[in-house]
Amino acid sequence: MxxxxxxxxxxxxxxxxxxxxxxxxxxxxxxxxxxxxxxxxxxxxxxxxxxxxxxxxxxxxxxxxxxxxxxxxxxxxxxxxxxxxxxxxxxxxxxxxxxxxxxxxxxxxxxxxxxxxxxxxxxxxxxxxxxxxxxxxxxxxxxxxxxxxxxxxxxxxxxxxxSKKIDLGIHQDAVEASVFLGYETYKRYCLSCHAIGKVGGSNSFDLIKHQTLQNKGAEYVKKYIFDPNLINPKTKMLPFPKIKDSQKLIEGIVDFLKFMENPEEYFQKNKSAKRETSYKALQEIIKEMN
Ligand code: HEC
Structure with missing residues (x-):
């Protein structure tokens, strides 16, 4: 039967x-x-x-x-x-x-x-x-x-x-190369699960809203991205692909998260950053998040 x-x-x-x-x-x-x-x-x-x-x-x-x-x-x-x-x-x-x-x-x-x-x-x-x-x-x-x-x-x-360019206010000429690289990497490998505000998928939580970087520290975040199994054996996340520049890309993600968690501080420290080109869109997003 x-x-x-x-x-x-x-x-x-x-x-x-x-x-x-x-x-x-x-x-x-x-x-x-x-x-x-x-x-x-x-x-x-x-x-x-x-x-x-x-x-x-x-x-x-x-x-x-x-x-x-x-x-x-x-x-x-x-x-x-x-x-x-x-x-x-x-x-x-x-x-x-x-x-x-x-x-x-x-x-x-x-x-x-x-x-x-x-x-x-x-x-x-x-x-x-x-x-x-x-x-x-x-x-x-x-x-x-x-x-x-x-x-x-x-x-x-x-x-x-x-069709709509995902515009988080991060423009290549407005922030350091590493922040921009991290932004591009984030879009490619993370956004589908970790949305930023209203943009992206919802398989997991919004890392920026949760201030994950500030709360857990850069070393934890880098290790988690590199291979979440090292920290959490029950993880649903995949390890970062083993590509040539993975370390650089992971560093970039951390710089990007740092920027997103506190853009005010970033622009104060980086006088060369052109806040007028990048800041407005970003503020809109942050407003939406709160
Ligand atoms: C397939 C969906 C998925 C993708 C893609 C993904 N994550 Fe995750 N992530 C999760 C889930 C689900 C969790 C919750 C805990 C777990 O399952 O590991 C998580 C947890 C995390 C944590 C731990 C947060 C904490 O408070 O402990 C960090 C950091 C993180 N993700 C960063 C990233 C980054 C950066 C990327 C892109 C390189 C990424 N994730 C890609 C699903 C994903």
Missing amino acids: MKIIIIISVLLLNSCLAFAQNIAITLDGKDLAKVPLDEIKKMKPVNLEYFNKTTQRSELYVGVSTLSFIEKYYPEIQKLHEIEFLTDNNINPLISLSRFQQTDSILAYDRADGDKFVRFSKKEKILVPLSPLYLVWNLKGASKEVRLSNRSLYQIRTINLI
């Missing part, structure tokens, strides 16, 4: 999954289209070879070009600033449009070499299914740095196109 129930539930689960093969496209969080996977498969397929560092083997994927796919549903693609992928594994990065323009990528829905559409998850130490869509970068001939910083994602459910 038990067996039958299990089989039936597996069957049900499978058919539910089959029905759920829609990819939502939103623009600034508002619905733009819901695209069934079958429709994506009717578009011009592109094959892309990817060298898998874990298995040391080449893999051939088939999918649609990321940019042409987005352009089909949002022809004014040039107006976009960032693209946010909402995935089943809760890694929801914001990736700038320019990155897609610099490096080819596809949204893969299958393997073209007959292998299963799965990948090995280092974290769970198991094979995980990739469907419905998996972002694969074309890294042939790319420098090591580019290779390491282009993350592939699996189980993309929603593609959120962002």
Whole structure:
């Protein structure tokens, strides 16, 4: 009896999954289209070879070009600033449009070499299914740095196109390079879970509102970012990717948090910072937070 129930539930689960093969496209969080996977498969397929560092083997994927796919549903693609992928594994990065323009990528829905559409998850130490869509970068001939910083994602459910530049009042020419680097890094790796005011995801709390840096200290925060497991074995957060400049990027995040927690002090200490270009938008955000 038990067996039958299990089989039936597996069957049900499978058919539910089959029905759920829609990819939502939103623009600034508002619905733009819901695209069934079958429709994506009717578009011009592109094959892309990817060298898998874990298995040391080449893999051939088939999918649609990321940019042409987005352009089909949002022809004014040039107006976009960032693209946010909402995935089943809760890694929801914001990736700038320019990155897609610099490096080819596809949204893969299958393997073209007959292998299963799965990948090995280092974290769970198991094979995980990739469907419905998996972002694969074309890294042939790319420098090591580019290779390491282009993350592939699996189980993309929603593609959120962002037309409004996320403006936290941090402009490249107004703050120290490290603060700006930290801001860019934060947007890419943290904002999807740790929102700032009303911007970003809500998988965790607002680090700035909680004054995490001031309360816990820079060493704690750096260690947590580097590998949260070292501090909290039950963490839901992933370690920072092991890329060439990770230490510099983590330092940048800390400088950025320091700036955000107390911009007044920052501008007092850094006379060269142009507060008129950066301060107004920031004040607005801080007002919203309180
Ligand atoms: C997938 C979601 C997710 C991402 C992405 C993420 N975090 Fe977290 N973070 C959490 C959660 C959830 C917690 C709460 C405790 C835990 O599970 O580790 C947390 C806790 C923290 C803490 C500890 C706060 C405290 O008071 O102890 C710090 C610091 C932190 N995150 C910084 C960051 C930074 C910086 C980034 C970007 C590099 C980042 N997190 C990316 C989910 C995330």
